[in-house]
Amino acid sequence: MPEKNTMPQEDRMSLRNQFIERAKNVIEIEQSAVLSLKQKLNDDFAKACEILFNCEGRIVVIGMGKSGHIGNKIAATLASTGSPAFFVHPGEASHGDLGMITTKDVVLALSNSGETSEVTTILPVIKRKNVPLISMTGNANSTLSRFATVNLDTSVEKEACPMNLAPTASTTVSLVMGDALAVALLDARGFTEDDFALSHPGGSLGRRLLLKVDDIMHKDQLVPIVNLDTPIHLALLEMSEKRLGMTCVVDEQGVLKGIYTDGDLRRTLETELNFKTTPISQVMTQGGKTISANKLAAEALQIMESKAINALVITDENNHPIGALNMHDLLKAGVV
Missing domain, CATH: 3.40.50.10490 (Glucose-6-phosphate isomerase like protein; domain 1)
Structure with missing residues (x-):
């Protein structure tokens, strides 16, 4: 003792x-x-x-x-x-x-x-x-x-x-x-920052400086997408199936017109709208925040933090959604 x-x-x-x-x-x-x-x-x-x-x-x-x-x-x-x-x-x-x-x-x-x-x-x-x-x-x-x-x-x-x-x-x-x-x-x-990242690939600095959005985004069939005239209840099924807390909303040409998130759902619940007949276009957030696939994942984090949002849509040069990611993806990748 x-x-x-x-x-x-x-x-x-x-x-x-x-x-x-x-x-x-x-x-x-x-x-x-x-x-x-x-x-x-x-x-x-x-x-x-x-x-x-x-x-x-x-x-x-x-x-x-x-x-x-x-x-x-x-x-x-x-x-x-x-x-x-x-x-x-x-x-x-x-x-x-x-x-x-x-x-x-x-x-x-x-x-x-x-x-x-x-x-x-x-x-x-x-x-x-x-x-x-x-x-x-x-x-x-x-x-x-x-x-x-x-x-x-x-x-x-x-x-x-x-x-x-x-x-x-x-x-x-x-x-x-x-x-x-x-x-x-x-x-x-x-x-440059890229040079620094190449000599620090295993650390958090390297991940922040090397990791691209394309490396961690959900692609192809994993991207939640519905049309403008999709009823709310079907849009919710798409969100539930893809598990990203959001869905992209596109027109007939596949161009992104808006996004519908868990936050939008909470606001919709405060209304008396019919979920089976009301199209998602009436309750979606117009436009929505997007980013290119070749951008750094750290830039995606910066956008999400500055706009206080939890998900981003990745679009091509024609504004077609080609991917999606949320804050959990950034956390899992070690960017946060």
């Missing part, structure tokens, strides 16, 4: 306040460090972007310890935004993984001190391969920065750690610098 906390209420409140104050202090220090980074974006940053942009191979990111964790994330961000990249552990690089680096690649090396032994050990080999080296350091006079083709200054005035030891503000600044590189390159490459 864990020991019961016997700390007085006053002391507990004091400790909680201490937690909050320390957290605020950390945020203020890191916020200041990130803001100061803007002043360090100069020709070196532009040159680094040019080197990365013109890379014919891949961007190889290396870093040790906390810098390695940041490097891993930077490599992933670069790769997912149009700049092929991967991370190599500098310790493993000395034992064979340097073979992954080709003369067409660019190396991006992270080290706050610029003197990390696992990184500096492999610098002569990178130099011998004549591979461009971009360093990201907090020490412009370090071994790493001297070997580099171009150095990006990620120095910080102090760490958020009260002992000024644990990498905190410095890793945050390095992460932000990596994001700045990735987004600058993304913009220069003309990277």
Whole structure:
């Protein structure tokens, strides 16, 4: 059994306040460090972007310890935004993984001190391969920065750690610098939403950016359709059979003239109309909201949410209904 906390209420409140104050202090220090980074974006940053942009191979990111964790994330961000990249552990690089680096690649090396032994050990080999080296350091006079083709200054005035030891503000600044590189390159490459979706097909973003209306709509015999002169009760049977909570209403040429939904039915029930003799044309919603089959499913969702409706008709260029979908279809497809 864990020991019961016997700390007085006053002391507990004091400790909680201490937690909050320390957290605020950390945020203020890191916020200041990130803001100061803007002043360090100069020709070196532009040159680094040019080197990365013109890379014919891949961007190889290396870093040790906390810098390695940041490097891993930077490599992933670069790769997912149009700049092929991967991370190599500098310790493993000395034992064979340097073979992954080709003369067409660019190396991006992270080290706050610029003197990390696992990184500096492999610098002569990178130099011998004549591979461009971009360093990201907090020490412009370090071994790493001297070997580099171009150095990006990620120095910080102090760490958020009260002992000024644990990498905190410095890793945050390095992460932000990596994001700045990735987004600058993304913009220069003309990277689009479709490009992004192709590298994220399994996630919700990919589904929203790749999935078309045609992929999820009900087609052919599954589309509820009745004619203008169809009695209400027969239209309801069509709705019940197709289970979409609506039916399309078309003229003799098959052109969409309206839509009849569950909402329309509730309004019809408030009248004294004869369901067996009254044609659906008298109670349908004129026109109705439609969308093309080649549109994104996310656009269908946007229409349905903005118009507060639960179903859409998919029409061709002649306004003939060729499909239908409802909110449940979007939910099932993971678009919502």
